[in-house]
């Protein structure tokens with residue numbers, strides 16, 4: 001083995017879980033980074049009882065994909081590894097195509113890894129990706145969480161995503177592939193300056209003379225990830241003292257909340273919003289800052305499909321009626337991403353928000369102890385315009401509403417960013 005290869009192998013071993021999993025999945029697109037990832041992992045785990053399995057996602061968007069799949073299949077063949085092609089059956093949906101393709105890719109890959117009993121899935125993000133991500137996030141005034149960059153490990157949908165190339169340079173990996181006679185596909189969008197990432201790459205070249213190099217930015221990301229972990233732990237400890245769950249609402253003790261450092265208070269609020277809405281991404285900083293200012297002044301507000309109510313000693317964060325007014329689900333299915341309403345089999349029953357019209361038919365709603373605004377957005381059982389039940393507003397009629405997430409999930413959100 002030549003000396004430079006040993007260097008890469010050492011780098012990759014540091015990025016693999018310890019102890020090694022018995023089954024490890026690798027996501028390979030046919031580009032240089034992930035082909036190098038596959039070859040290096042196969043060498044790094046050779047003889048250590050690890051079963052590798054490879055997947056390529058075909059988004060059905062570009063004609064070059066057939067050639068990319070062929071390149072991956074050939075390397076898998078040489079290495080004696082199973083290779084699966086996962087196809088994205090795109091459905092017409094609103095939203096940016098690139099974003100949707102990316103989300104679908106992660107869903108397909110994690111689903112496939114789970115189906116094959118793979119504990120971990122390796123992705124080929126490199127040090128260059130990390131540095132470019134930091135530059136892009138600087139332009140969006142990121143805080144500690146954003147500047148921690150791409151995490152080297154992260155659990156998503158039950159699968160541990162690992163990125164063993166995160167400290168290794170793209171150019172070095174290309175040289176490795178050339179040395180080993182492995183062909184790769186070049187993504188034409190890598191030169192398309194309409195993409196932020198391509199412009200960030202060009203900006204990095206300009207910044208290098210100032211010492212703002214890829215390696216320096218990788219170190220910044222690591223420093224920020226350490227700070228992020230400390231802040232997350234502090235937020236978790238604070239939450240245990242001041243946060244509780246009341247039916248579908250998050251309650252925060254106001255006085256203790258106001259005594260917390262701003263950054264910790266902000267984290268508790270963001271976790272509350274994400275716990276209620278199920279959104280992966282938090283709302284933008286500026287509206288969050290406005291809401292925190294409003295809480296300080298004892299006013300409430302609306303944010304990200306939630307209401308923030310300040311009453312006496314408590315801050316209540318609940319679902320906003322307007323965010324759920326159009327939602328409908330059959331009984332037993334999940335409504336608003338978090339409620340499951342069950343009851344006697346009833347022809348034509350459907351779950352919709354209670355709203356004002358429903359609340360007017362619930363004389364005992366005040367017994368719940370929850371405010372009007374919170375109760376309006378709770379699930380109710382309807383048959384057309386007839387209200388059959390409102391289990392969270394004192395009109396049970398044999399129906400029951402259960403949350404699909406609780407306090408544990410709230411605390412988990414404080415740890416994931």
Ligand SMILES: Nc1ncnc2c1ncn2[C@@H]1O[C@H](COP(=O)(O)OP(=O)(O)OP(=O)(O)O)[C@@H](O)[C@H]1O
Pocket residue numbers: 027028029033034055056057058059102105122123124125129
């Ligand atoms: N079509 C694909 N099939 C299988 N794996 C893929 C595919 N595209 C990307 N990957 C995996 O994801 C890694 C990162 O690729 P890329 O930077 O293009 O993805 P991304 O999802 O846009 O990244 P990010 O997560 O930063 O948005 C690749 O090295 C590879 O491991």
